[in-house]
Amino acid sequence: MTSLYNEVAADPGADVPTRRVSISVNGEKRTVDVEPRLLLAHLLRQGLGLTGTHTGCDTTNCGACTVLFDGRPIKSCTMLAVQADGHEVETVEGLASASELHPIQEGFKECHGLQCGYCTPGMMMATKALLEKNPDPTEDEVRWALSGNLCRCTGYQNIVKSVLWAAEKMRGDEGEEA
Amino acid sequence: MYPSRFAYEAPTSLAEAIAILDRNGGEAKILAGGQSLVPMLKLRFAAPGTLVDINNIPGLSDHWLDKDGTLHIGALVRHEDLEFSTIIADSHPTIAAAAELVADPIVRTRGTFVGSVCHADPQGDWAATMVASGGQIIAQGPNGRRAIDVREFVLGPFTNALAYNEIAVEAVIPAATGTAKGGYLKLERRVGDFATASVAVNLDMHGDTVHRAGCALAGVGGRTIDANDAINGALKGKALTPENVEAAADAVAAMAEPRSDHRGSADYKRHIVKTFVSRILTNIANSEQKAA
Numbered sequence: 001m002t003s004l005y006n007e008v009a010a011d012p013g014a015d016v017p018t019r020r021v022s023i024s025v026n027g028e029k030r031t032v033d034v035e036p037r038l039l040l041a042h043l044l045r046q047g048l049g050l051t052g053t054h055t056g057c058d059t060t061n062c063g064a065c066t067v068l069f070d071g072r073p074i075k076s077c078t079m080l081a082v083q084a085d086g087h088e089v090e091t092v093e094g095l096a097s098a099s100e101l102h103p104i105q106e107g108f109k110e111c112h113g114l115q116c117g118y119c120t121p122g123m124m125m126a127t128k129a130l131l132e133k134n135p136d137p138t139e140d141e142v143r144w145a146l147s148g149n150l151c152r153c154t155g156y157q158n159i160v161k162s163v164l165w166a167a168e169k170m171r172g173d174e175g176e177e178a
Numbered sequence: 179m180y181p182s183r184f185a186y187e188a189p190t191s192l193a194e195a196i197a198i199l200d201r202n203g204g205e206a207k208i209l210a211g212g213q214s215l216v217p218m219l220k221l222r223f224a225a226p227g228t229l230v231d232i233n234n235i236p237g238l239s240d241h242w243l244d245k246d247g248t249l250h251i252g253a254l255v256r257h258e259d260l261e262f263s264t265i266i267a268d269s270h271p272t273i274a275a276a277a278e279l280v281a282d283p284i285v286r287t288r289g290t291f292v293g294s295v296c297h298a299d300p301q302g303d304w305a306a307t308m309v310a311s312g313g314q315i316i317a318q319g320p321n322g323r324r325a326i327d328v329r330e331f332v333l334g335p336f337t338n339a340l341a342y343n344e345i346a347v348e349a350v351i352p353a354a355t356g357t358a359k360g361g362y363l364k365l366e367r368r369v370g371d372f373a374t375a376s377v378a379v380n381l382d383m384h385g386d387t388v389h390r391a392g393c394a395l396a397g398v399g400g401r402t403i404d405a406n407d408a409i410n411g412a413l414k415g416k417a418l419t420p421e422n423v424e425a426a427a428d429a430v431a432a433m434a435e436p437r438s439d440h441r442g443s444a445d446y447k448r449h450i451v452k453t454f455v456s457r458i459l460t461n462i463a464n465s466e467q468k469a470a
Contacts (some may be wrong), residue, residue, distance in 0.1 A: 005180055016183070017185070019186060035183070036183075036184060036185065036186030036229065037180055037181040037182070037183055037184060037219075038180070039180055039216075039220075042180065058179050058220065059179075059217055059220075059221075060213060060216075060217050060285065061370060063282075063284055066284055069287075069288075072258075072287040072288075073283075073284045073287055074284060074287055074288050075284055075285065075288075077220075078212060078213060078216045078217060078285075078288070079212060079216065079288070080186070080209075080212070080216070080229075080231075082186055082188070082231075083209075083212075083231060083233060085188075126283075126284060144283065145283055146283075147282055147283060147369035147370070148281075148282030148283045148284035148285060148369065148370060149284070
């Protein structure tokens with residue numbers, strides 16, 4: 001599969017140099033030919049059809065395109081797809097299993113942590129990174145960790161509640177396993 | 179939005195990266211964290227012929243202290259590496275204080291200290307901490323390495339002193355000869371916005387006396403403002419009494435070159451600078467008293 005910006009243009013130039021990259025996306029190895037200027041967000045959405053990652057502001061402000069890159073949150077509109085060669089990327093599609101919501105998704109559902117839903121994938125991936133590092137965050141720590149993600153609907157209150165709900169649930173699940 | 183077309187190189191050694199820069203004669207650009215460069219590529223403010231991604235070069239991701247306390251920051255040290263650093267709080271409090279205020283938490287996982295200094299944005303946090311702390315940038319080119327004082331490194335807005343075939347491989351920030359004290363305060367309308375005003379203060383204390391004071395400002399002029407002489411003139415050889423703190427804050431505020439814009443009036447910004455200097459110095463004075 002080739003991923004070029006020209007594919008959406010009327011005149012697909014044949015001589016665009018591409019680079020073959022192998023990226024683990026949600027645990028699955030994907031090998032793609034990409035032109036170097038292709039942004040990771042666009043590879044995920046247009047190239048791989050993973051449209052759960054949203055592009056919002058397109059200027060590194062809003063965080064809607066947040067994905068995990070080797071486990072750390074990054075804004076995928078601000079990274080080139082070629083830079084992900086040999087790395088692991090996790091998107092919102094990687095959260096749920098076949099029939100079960102991830103506790104973070106459950107939290108957003110239970111606590112009404114979304115309205116229009118545009119920022120939600122980014123919020124949830126930033127949340128995943130936070131809870132992996134800090135399973136028992138305070139409300140302040142949640143607000144701090146999500147300060148790179150903008151929401152224009154909720155006023156953030158229910159998003160913070162959702163994250164705290166998910167943190168508690170995930171601690172409980174781990175307790176049961178132990 | 180997407181960038182204009184470029185050739186992409188991902189060298190695995192510094193020598194290789196420098197050779198690519200050299201070959202491209204000024205048409206190549208280094209990509210480190212990309213948190214300023216990629217937006218500029220997308221907005222088409224920058225359109226380099228070749229992008230040289232240094233993220234695959236080993237040995238650039240560490241920060242460490244020498245035996246004498248000098249701090250070294252490699253070219254791929256991310257903002258969050260310093261935010262969560264366990265070694266710099268005592269030795270380099272100005273850097274430690276700024277780390278959690280750079281951009282937003284997600285940008286901090288990716289953006290780099292050295293890249294930010296190279297970007298030379300007049301509102302950049304790290305260049306201000308470097309100027310206040312007397313830092314240097316180590317540049318490596320075909321003829322070896324050279325150290326450049328940050329005040330001669332940041333030449334103006336978005337302009338640095340690197341030759342086209344040099345890479346900034348490290349930042350070096352000296353240790354205090356006595357006890358290091360410092361702080362960084364930034365006013366921003368929301369997290370991740372450009373600063374309305376920021377102040378970096380760095381002190382080398384010998385007992386209760388200021389041995390050397392450093393200060394720099396961001397967001398209140400067309401460049402990073404070097405207020406070292408202003409603060410040093412007011413504090414060198416003196417104690418942090420309320421009168422001396424007031425004099426230092428006035429001297430630094432006089433150095434600001436703010437302009438009125440949507441972030442506030444020039445007078446307001448100058449007032450913020452004065453308040454921040456005074457607040458940082460007063461906090462240091464109070465913590466000294468507690469320790470005594």
